[in-house]
Amino acid sequence: MTLLADIVGDVDSFAAEIWARRPEVFRYEAGPDLLVRAAAWEMVECGLLVAPYFSMLREVGGGATAQGITTTREVLGRALPAYADPDAVRAKYASGRVITLNQPEDWHVGIRGLLDALRADLRGWARSAVFLTPPGASASSEHTTDQHALHFQLDGESHWTPPSGPAIELVPGDVLYLPGGQDTGCEAGPDGSFHLTVTIEEPTGSELAGLMIAEFLDGPAATEIAGTHHFLTPAQKTAWLRTELGKALADLDPAALVDRAAVDPRCGGRT
Numbered sequence: 435m436t437l438l439a440d441i442v443g444d445v446d447s448f449a450a451e452i453w454a455r456r457p458e459v460f461r462y463e464a465g466p467d468l469l470v471r472a473a474a475w476e477m478v479e480c481g482l483l484v485a486p487y488f489s490m491l492r493e494v495g496g497g498a499t500a501q502g503i504t505t506t507r508e509v510l511g512r513a514l515p516a517y518a519d520p521d522a523v524r525a526k527y528a529s530g531r532v533i534t535l536n537q538p539e540d541w542h543v544g545i546r547g548l549l550d551a552l553r554a555d556l557r558g559w560a561r562s563a564v565f566l567t568p569p570g571a572s573a574s575s576e577h578t579t580d581q582h583a584l585h586f587q588l589d590g591e592s593h594w595t596p597p598s599g600p601a602i603e604l605v606p607g608d609v610l611y612l613p614g615g616q617d618t619g620c621e622a623g624p625d626g627s628f629h630l631t632v633t634i635e636e637p638t639g640s641e642l643a644g645l646m647i648a649e650f651l652d653g654p655a656a657t658e659i660a661g662t663h664h665f666l667t668p669a670q671k672t673a674w675l676r677t678e679l680g681k682a683l684a685d686l687d688p689a690a691l692v693d694r695a696a697v698d699p700r701c702g703g704r705t
Contacts, residue, residue: 437548438555440464441584441609445555452611454582457596457618460609465586468544471628474535474564479520481507483535488518491532491573498534502526527566532573535564538630549632552584557692558636565629567592567622580638585610586630591623604629637695645695650682 441462442448452458477483485500492499503526505519527533539546539562549560567573567590585594587604594602594610596618604610612618620627637645650656655678663671 436555437551442611454613456613457594457599457602457616458611459602459604460611461607462586462609463607465609465630466588466606468548468586468630469538469542469564469588471566471589474566474628477535477541478518478523478533481517481520483518484514485516485518487536487540488523489534489536490523490526491534493531498536527568530568530571532568532571533566535566538562538564545630552632552634553696554693556582556634556636557696558582558634559696560632560634562630562632564588565627565631567620567627567629569622569624569626571626572619572621580635581614582634582636583610583612584632584634585612585620586632587627588630589628590626592627592629593621593623595619637692642691642695646682646686646691649694650679653682655682 436445438448439445442452442458442460448458478488485504488503489498489500490503491497500516503519503522504516505522506513506515507517508514523533539549545562549562553560565573585592585604587606587608587610589606592604594604596602596612597616602610659674663674666674
């Protein structure tokens with residue numbers, strides 16, 4: 435059984451009836467064990483995070499900023515800026531600002547494993563962020579039309595308002611799937627909300643084509659002609675390209691190309 439099946443149950447039904455179509459809530463009992471709220475605050479307060487690995491949501495206009503919550507530390511005799519200022523972060527949180535920990539997969543092995551598994555199951559690029567939302571505060575979940583999202587409620591409660599359909603309440607262990615392009619409001623419950631958002635973006639047609647061409651140009655056929663192509667006429671070069679590209683396309687495994695695109699930095703993927 436795959437991790438996706440652990441989360442959504444019947445993967446085929448999820449793909450046919452829910453994916454890219456409508457919001458849905460699932461239960462994933464292991465979710466709250468991914469990261470506890472105290473450990474997230476410890477990462478802020480131990481002083482090791484550097485912006486942009488942390489930020490806070492802007493009060494107006496959307497987006498995130500680290501302005502006013504950073505400090506400069508002296509490390510090995512050098513002044514290094516943009517470290518988290520624990521007191522400033524706590525003060526902003528107490529005033530109602532939402533604190534985000536960005537790309538925790540870079541420092542948290544459990545979240546990294548989650549993203550690796552989802553990337554393989556959904557065959558797309560996966561990124562994540564953790565949201566520490568004060569009681570009663572609001573945040574928004576904004577995704578492009580190419581980005582899908584899984585919101586893992588790790589602690590506390592949150593109330594979501596999709597653009598269509600009824601309001602959704604999440605408790606620890608719930609996972610909310612949102613299709614791409616849905617701007618959804620989120621409000622924390624009385625004890626605040628602590629959730630992990632994973633966004634998944636499938637490679638586009640142009641990115642798949644670009645990766646295929648890049649791999650072709652790195653392959654044996656292009657390498658072999660590299661030293662002699664200047665002896666060919668433009669018509670001969672075109673004929674060679676048509677023949678060799680045709681062979682490459684005939685041998686292409688589409689599913690394998692999508693899998694490679696999901697992690698290849700040449701078309702936006704991240705390892």
